[in-house]
Amino acid sequence: xxxxxxxxxxxxxxxxxxxxxxxxxxxxxxxxxxxxxxxxxxxxxxxxxxxxxxxxxxxxxxxxxxxxxxxxxxxxxxxxxxxxxxxxxxxxxxxxxxxxxxxxxxxxxxxxxxxxxxxxxxxxxxxxxxxxxxxxxxxxxxxxxxxxxxxxxxxxxxxxxxxxxxxxxxxxxxxxxxxxxxxxxxxxxxxxxxxxxxxxxxxxxxxxxxxxxxxxxxxxxxxxxxxxxxxxxxxxxxxxxxxxxxxxxxxxxxxxxxxxxxxxxxxxxxxxxxxxxxxxxxxxxxxxx
Amino acid sequence: xxxxxxxxxxxxxxxxxxxxxxxxxxxxxxxxxxxxxxxxxxxxxxxxxxxxxxxxxxxxxxxxxxxxxxxxxxxxxxxxxxxxxxxxxxxxxxxxxxxxxxxxxxxxxxxxxxxxxxxxxxxxxxxxxxxxxxxxxxxxxxxxxxxxxxxxxxxxxxxxxxxxxxxxxxxxxxxxxxxxxxxxxxxxxxxxxxxxxxxxxxxxxxxxxxxxxxxxxxxxxxxxxxxxxxxxxxxxxxxxxxxxxxxxxxxxxxxxxxxxxxxxxxxxxxxxxxxxxxxxxxxxxxxxx
Numbered sequence: 001x002x003x004x005x006x007x008x009x010x011x012x013x014x015x016x017x018x019x020x021x022x023x024x025x026x027x028x029x030x031x032x033x034x035x036x037x038x039x040x041x042x043x044x045x046x047x048x049x050x051x052x053x054x055x056x057x058x059x060x061x062x063x064x065x066x067x068x069x070x071x072x073x074x075x076x077x078x079x080x081x082x083x084x085x086x087x088x089x090x091x092x093x094x095x096x097x098x099x100x101x102x103x104x105x106x107x108x109x110x111x112x113x114x115x116x117x118x119x120x121x122x123x124x125x126x127x128x129x130x131x132x133x134x135x136x137x138x139x140x141x142x143x144x145x146x147x148x149x150x151x152x153x154x155x156x157x158x159x160x161x162x163x164x165x166x167x168x169x170x171x172x173x174x175x176x177x178x179x180x181x182x183x184x185x186x187x188x189x190x191x192x193x194x195x196x197x198x199x200x201x202x203x204x205x206x207x208x209x210x211x212x213x214x215x216x217x218x219x220x221x222x223x224x225x226x227x228x229x230x231x232x233x234x235x236x237x238x239x240x241x242x243x244x245x246x247x248x249x250x251x252x253x254x255x256x257x258x259x260x261x262x263x264x265x266x267x268x269x270x271x272x273x274x275x276x277x278x279x280x281x282x283x284x285x286x287x288x289x
Numbered sequence: 290x291x292x293x294x295x296x297x298x299x300x301x302x303x304x305x306x307x308x309x310x311x312x313x314x315x316x317x318x319x320x321x322x323x324x325x326x327x328x329x330x331x332x333x334x335x336x337x338x339x340x341x342x343x344x345x346x347x348x349x350x351x352x353x354x355x356x357x358x359x360x361x362x363x364x365x366x367x368x369x370x371x372x373x374x375x376x377x378x379x380x381x382x383x384x385x386x387x388x389x390x391x392x393x394x395x396x397x398x399x400x401x402x403x404x405x406x407x408x409x410x411x412x413x414x415x416x417x418x419x420x421x422x423x424x425x426x427x428x429x430x431x432x433x434x435x436x437x438x439x440x441x442x443x444x445x446x447x448x449x450x451x452x453x454x455x456x457x458x459x460x461x462x463x464x465x466x467x468x469x470x471x472x473x474x475x476x477x478x479x480x481x482x483x484x485x486x487x488x489x490x491x492x493x494x495x496x497x498x499x500x501x502x503x504x505x506x507x508x509x510x511x512x513x514x515x516x517x518x519x520x521x522x523x524x525x526x527x528x529x530x531x532x533x534x535x536x537x538x539x540x541x542x543x544x545x546x547x548x549x550x551x552x553x554x555x556x557x558x559x560x561x562x563x564x565x566x567x568x569x570x571x572x573x574x575x576x577x578x
Binding site: 119120121122124135139140142156159160161162163164165166169170171187191194195197198201202203204205206208209237238239240268269270271272274275276277278279280281282283284285286287288289 | 483
């Protein structure tokens with residue numbers, strides 16, 4: 001087989017209060033990524049805002065917008081102009097009182113192919129997402145773009161092998177995970193390294209289990225008591241890290257993925273052939289007893 | 290919470306032609322493990338035989354025995370005498386013409402608590418298991434033993450997040466993976482490191498996704514064109530490797546697992562709370578489109 005390579009660009013940056021400033025940062029870094037050869041560029045979770053979920057405040061619903069909407073339109077123009085695929089995570093207003101944590105998928109010709117609404121919503125100290133985000137109801141999807149078939153999951157989804165599997169079953173060659181994860185300052189010294197390790201490991205495991213590439217993009221910077229840990233990365237089907245960003249620097253992570261490697265991998269290890277789907281019914285149960 | 294520690298023992302050895310000799314090796318290493326403080330001891334896949342699946346030969350069905358049967362009885366006596374829990378993987382004869390790749394779970398008082406029949410059966414060059422093993426029909430289980438609630442999956446199962454999840458949902462605190470995995474000699478130089486990396490990574494991912502400990506026990510030695518890679522290991526819920534054996538040495542790997550760490554982990558990251566079980570139906574499909 002001849003190589004089929006796709007180059008990914010992951011802009012990692014610190015957010016500020018101004019959504020306009022964040023959007024400008026995103027655009028600047030998208031242009032930088034494209035100039036470095038990136039064909040599919042995935043922005044971080046809630047890419048135009050601070051991570052406002054640290055406390056529950058109804059005023060934050062002012063940050064929402066429809067998808068498609070003004071920001072989608074702006075970035076669709078950029079995608080078209082640069083000829084790149086974009087994954088654009090925003091705070092979606094679906095109706096008054098109904099909001100989602102969503103990513104728009106924009107093809108290289110500017111077409112909005114669809115959107116993914118975050119399915120798994122956390123609620124933990126510093127991460128009060130159940131207040132803000134209605135759990136997604138669009139299921140798990142893959143989109144055939146100009147540069148490959150991609151799937152998108154968002155942050156808390158990344159801990160769930162079911163979500164990765166269901167997206168891979170839709171044909172996704174690359175799983176993108178826009179993310180906002182960090183250390184609570186009080187835990188950083190004790191649990192910090194282990195938490196980061198777990199976060200990266202479980203996603204590398206998804207790459208192996210599904211014979212696909214995985215790309216996680218996380219923000220940096222301190223917001224309130226949370227220090228976002230960056231470390232955006234791309235892994236191949238063997239779970240090997242192809243590229244990894246720093247903990248605290250603004251940077252565009254670039255990684256080239258050879259998709260033919262996936263077929264080589266799946267021929268040697270044909271996991272999809274042998275799944276015991278007849279035994280998977282109890283995955284729909286909360287607990288087994 | 291006070292610590293609740295359980296010490297695992299994983300005897301890693303090379304098999305020989307004589308099943309009696311292999312059983313003697315297993316007994317010797319179980320006694321060694323117990324003398325080093327092991328409370329739950331898990332033997333490698335097909336622990337009394339060579340890895341005979343490299344070619345298809347009906348004569349190999351002579352290696353089968355019923356479970357419970359003579360080998361189970363022998364090791365149940367050992368378990369009782371030493372006061373240890375044993376996981377004993379054997380080639381099970383269920384009926385004439387009906388055979389399974391099975392593990393017996395024996396409690397510290399010598400009671401055979403039950404058995405696990407390998408659910409996912411590979412069929413690949415050097416691994417002709419679909420000829421020998423009927424896919425398991427007992428499902429995914431967990432057993433409350435004297436030293437903790439344990440689940441058992443076997444080898445090819447280890448690539449399937451669904452199997453790990455279903456076993457964890459049964460309440461397993463530790464997932465044991467008796468294994469026979471190695472490099473085909475022709476692939477070792479090119480793919481060897483990546484294959485080992487993938488194998489360990491996906492299992493460490495299961496530990497993270499389920500907030501449990503994982504213990505994999507693999508054989509060593511060259512059999513035909515396959516070089517079994519050993520590297521038995523134990524990982525904690527953060528996916529960190531607590532202990533790891535060599536690639537080629539007979540050894541008893543000992544690791545102490547603090548099960549209270551699991552509750553600490555699951556309180557911070559309550560993955561089970563948020564599983565979108567309403568969206569998991571398509572996991573029972575072969576492919577998504």
